[in-house]
Amino acid sequence: MTAPDPRRERHLAEARRRLGEYLKERRLRATRQRDLILAAFLDHGSHASVDELYQVVRSRDPSVGHATVYRSMSLFVAAGIAGERRFHEGVSRYEPALHVDHHDHLVCEACGVIEEFEDPTIERLQEEAAATRGFRVHYHRLELYGLCRNCREP
Amino acid sequence: MTAPDPRRERHLAEARRRLGEYLKERRLRATRQRDLILAAFLDHGSHASVDELYQVVRSRDPSVGHATVYRSMSLFVAAGIAGERRFHEGVSRYEPALHVDHHDHLVCEACGVIEEFEDPTIERLQEEAAATRGFRVHYHRLELYGLCRNCREP
DNA sequence: ATGCTTGCAAACGCTTTGCATTTGA
DNA sequence: TCAAATGCAAAGCGTTTGCAAGCAT
Numbered sequence: 001m002t003a004p005d006p007r008r009e010r011h012l013a014e015a016r017r018r019l020g021e022y023l024k025e026r027r028l029r030a031t032r033q034r035d036l037i038l039a040a041f042l043d044h045g046s047h048a049s050v051d052e053l054y055q056v057v058r059s060r061d062p063s064v065g066h067a068t069v070y071r072s073m074s075l076f077v078a079a080g081i082a083g084e085r086r087f088h089e090g091v092s093r094y095e096p097a098l099h100v101d102h103h104d105h106l107v108c109e110a111c112g113v114i115e116e117f118e119d120p121t122i123e124r125l126q127e128e129a130a131a132t133r134g135f136r137v138h139y140h141r142l143e144l145y146g147l148c149r150n151c152r153e154p
Numbered sequence: 155m156t157a158p159d160p161r162r163e164r165h166l167a168e169a170r171r172r173l174g175e176y177l178k179e180r181r182l183r184a185t186r187q188r189d190l191i192l193a194a195f196l197d198h199g200s201h202a203s204v205d206e207l208y209q210v211v212r213s214r215d216p217s218v219g220h221a222t223v224y225r226s227m228s229l230f231v232a233a234g235i236a237g238e239r240r241f242h243e244g245v246s247r248y249e250p251a252l253h254v255d256h257h258d259h260l261v262c263e264a265c266g267v268i269e270e271f272e273d274p275t276i277e278r279l280q281e282e283a284a285a286t287r288g289f290r291v292h293y294h295r296l297e298l299y300g301l302c303r304n305c306r307e308p
Numbered sequence: 309a310t311g312c313t314t315g316c317a318a319a320c321g322c323t324t325t326g327c328a329t330t331t332g333a
Numbered sequence: 334t335c336a337a338a339t340g341c342a343a344a345g346c347g348t349t350t351g352c353a354a355g356c357a358t
Contacts, residue, residue, distance in 0.1 A: 027311095027312085028313090029311095029313065031313065031314080033313080033314070034313090063315080064314090064315085065314065065315040065316065067314080067315070068314060068315070071314090
């Protein structure tokens with residue numbers, strides 16, 4: 001079907017390794033479902049909702065339940081493989097947490113496309129703003145909502 | 155009970171005026187409930203959830219329904235009196251939108267306190283980052299999560 | 309064998325909606 | 334008068350949970 005993308009292959013392999021480690025450490029179990037969901041997650045690109053993943057997983061194995069996708073995604077977050085985000089719409093979306101430097105998001109309100117960007121100066125200023133007020137930052141969230149290039153055009 | 159805060163008085167007066175305007179324009183109606191909820195909202199300070207407002211409103215008039223608070227808050231957002239935000243927990247919280255310049259948030263993960271801050275340089279850099287990528291920004295959201303001064307101390 | 313995982317369905321918490329009734333203009 | 338607004342209860346929606354059965358170890 002799809003040509004094998006060597007980068008994705010590597011990422012899948014590493015995510016599997018990381019998950020295996022995490023499971024072994026805590027005496028949890030490697031299951032067919034978890035591997036299936038992990039693959040669907042990495043196939044999806046980024047910002048997948050549980051329901052989107054559920055659809056993909058189902059197309060490959062209709063016996064997998066909704067709850068299992070929820071439970072697995074929580075597990076992946078705990079294992080450091082996935083990061084959870086909520087954009088303005090409110091549903092949880094997941095993005096790969098391995099090999100990904102921190103980045104922020106541009107969200108198009110018209111077509112829904114989500115673009116990522118990074119700006120080290122903004123990061124630094126955030127740290128400074130927080131430090132000034134006595135805060136130590138663990139993580140942050142920066143989202144810019146507006147219109148993307150395509151949707152701006154009349 | 156509480157000493158009358160002149161600033162709050164002014165804000166309530168202006169919010170009432172603005173709401174009155176908005177209602178008249180669209181031939182909507184001024185009701186006791188809307189005024190009650192508006193007052194509770196402005197009394198609350200900032201970042202009130204619907205349920206928190208509902209409790210306050212109820213203590214003043216137990217006949218008011220849950221749904222009316224939801225409907226009123228949506229109305230206030232539409233009228234430009236309130237802004238809606240969702241922090242990581244997921245529930246909608248509202249803050250006054252009048253007399254308030256744009257600001258961002260520092261959220262303490264330990265005690266839950268939400269502090270506001272503003273940084274014009276960050277704002278400018280955001281605009282630039284967006285423009286570079288062809289986006290026009292309508293609004294943005296920046297939240298820094300971590301520990302506040304009190305909660306950092308051992 | 310043990311106990312973690314699963315699928316299912318029911319429960320959940322927040323929010324919205326349908327509807328009969330009340331109420332502001 | 335009469336459409337808008339309310340209160341209530343029910344429905345929606347994404348998410349979580351209880352439980353009996355299944356499966357990895």
